[in-house]
Amino acid sequence: MHDHKGWPAAWRSPELKKNYDVVIIGAGGHGLATAYYLAKKHAVKNIAVLDKGWLGGGNTGRNTQVTRSNYYWPQSAAFFDHSLKLYEGLGRELNFNVMLSQRGVLTLAHSVHDLEGMRRWANAIRINKVDAEILTPAEVKKLVPMINLDCRFPVHGGFIQRRAGISRHDAVAWGFARAASSLGVDIIQQCEVTGFNIQSGRVTGVNTTRGTVEAEKISFSVAGNTSHIAKMAGFRVPITSMQLQAMVSEPIKPCLHTVLTSSVIHMYVSQSDRGELVFGGGADVYNSYAQRGGIPLLQENVAALLELIPAFSRLRLMRQWAGITDITPDTTPLMGHTPVQNLYFSGGWGTGGYKAIPAGGDTMAYTIANDRPHPLICDFGLDRFESGKLVDEGAASGVAH
Amino acid sequence: MLRIRCPWCGTRDEVEFNFGGESHITRPGLDADDALWSDYLFNKENPRGVHYEHWLHKYGCGRWFNIARDTLTHEIHAVYAMGDPKPELVEKIAGD
Numbered sequence: 001m002h003d004h005k006g007w008p009a010a011w012r013s014p015e016l017k018k019n020y021d022v023v024i025i026g027a028g029g030h031g032l033a034t035a036y037y038l039a040k041k042h043a044v045k046n047i048a049v050l051d052k053g054w055l056g057g058g059n060t061g062r063n064t065q066v067t068r069s070n071y072y073w074p075q076s077a078a079f080f081d082h083s084l085k086l087y088e089g090l091g092r093e094l095n096f097n098v099m100l101s102q103r104g105v106l107t108l109a110h111s112v113h114d115l116e117g118m119r120r121w122a123n124a125i126r127i128n129k130v131d132a133e134i135l136t137p138a139e140v141k142k143l144v145p146m147i148n149l150d151c152r153f154p155v156h157g158g159f160i161q162r163r164a165g166i167s168r169h170d171a172v173a174w175g176f177a178r179a180a181s182s183l184g185v186d187i188i189q190q191c192e193v194t195g196f197n198i199q200s201g202r203v204t205g206v207n208t209t210r211g212t213v214e215a216e217k218i219s220f221s222v223a224g225n226t227s228h229i230a231k232m233a234g235f236r237v238p239i240t241s242m243q244l245q246a247m248v249s250e251p252i253k254p255c256l257h258t259v260l261t262s263s264v265i266h267m268y269v270s271q272s273d274r275g276e277l278v279f280g281g282g283a284d285v286y287n288s289y290a291q292r293g294g295i296p297l298l299q300e301n302v303a304a305l306l307e308l309i310p311a312f313s314r315l316r317l318m319r320q321w322a323g324i325t326d327i328t329p330d331t332t333p334l335m336g337h338t339p340v341q342n343l344y345f346s347g348g349w350g351t352g353g354y355k356a357i358p359a360g361g362d363t364m365a366y367t368i369a370n371d372r373p374h375p376l377i378c379d380f381g382l383d384r385f386e387s388g389k390l391v392d393e394g395a396a397s398g399v400a401h
Numbered sequence: 402m403l404r405i406r407c408p409w410c411g412t413r414d415e416v417e418f419n420f421g422g423e424s425h426i427t428r429p430g431l432d433a434d435d436a437l438w439s440d441y442l443f444n445k446e447n448p449r450g451v452h453y454e455h456w457l458h459k460y461g462c463g464r465w466f467n468i469a470r471d472t473l474t475h476e477i478h479a480v481y482a483m484g485d486p487k488p489e490l491v492e493k494i495a496g497d
Binding site: 225227228236237238239240241286287288290294295296329385386387 | 402403414415416419420422423435436439440442443444445446447448449452454470472473474475
């Protein structure tokens, strides 16, 4: 025991250089993972990751830590299952305990029709080679003994992806940051991008609050600010930014051993290793960059949770916050090329970007290194809105849209 | 909680209203190419700053109207009728 003295720095804090091979804007999970895989798998050594705040301080530090791959469309399932598989080995890959706990994600059905839809969803998932299992109300009750099956919208059953679960979001950011830094990646915090240098339709650098940087290639992954950065680069994106709230209760003894979600009553809840209930629901209905969330939706989230598990009514809320989610029309992310040459991006993750961090980094690194989309993301490009080949993924948030 | 001033009913809580999204979107002509058409259908201004948007007073008079609202502070700078141009006062505030 060292009384928490003598901890070495986990990553370097270098000065910003004038020139890089690749500059990544946004030191969240996606940006750090992209830098890590670029250095590890594609031997790109001269990389900078810039962030206007601190690393992992945006949506990476605001989400509810759920990881799952129970998606309907084959493209989505292939991508998100790749991500879940990477999560399964991430602790060893980064030599950093991300505390992955595959406790399952249980999605509830509240009517006969809901259950029918769920059978179809679960079958599609299984055809996608991802695990999914329909549960009876009795099986739901066995898994979550505190549940009130006979609530306002009675529980008719549900389905579970047992490989899904939660992990520690800060550890994912810190793990990728430490591993990337040790491979020579410069992580520059408190360095805000203020504009791009674009010549003849080709990006050559960025202006920042710490000076101008030249780069061969630039990528941005700035959840909650994708439209803002795209506008700086001179193009428009099909994104609406909205506040998604989350909240935690005071800590209690272990009582909830899975992640419980319901699209009908718009609620999801899990219990952290510290014992707090972590829960949330739908997004506030209007455009916002305010990162705080409104009271009406907070009340809806709490009411839905208490209807389902009345025993939680005795608990106090400890914290409530919001992240800004970039919602696309088909709720599928936007990844790959932009209309500007040598400028790439990864955004539009809506309410579910956390689970995509390892695969997002892996596929964006490939895309940047090879200047062509990774096979797993070739349907996620900005061009789909012109071609009409949308990936209308109702399962993206796991709750109804 | 937003407090929105309906031009007909006065100031009410946000839960009485439905959000209608961005205003002042112009439908292109029938000769529009795919790029222009998809821009019209899907792309959004989505500003970090003043947003010109329309709301429906669903649990009130049932009428639509426009507002200019800051997406960072949620401050409402102007309320104006459907079909009216963007109010000029707000253009000076918009910094984004």
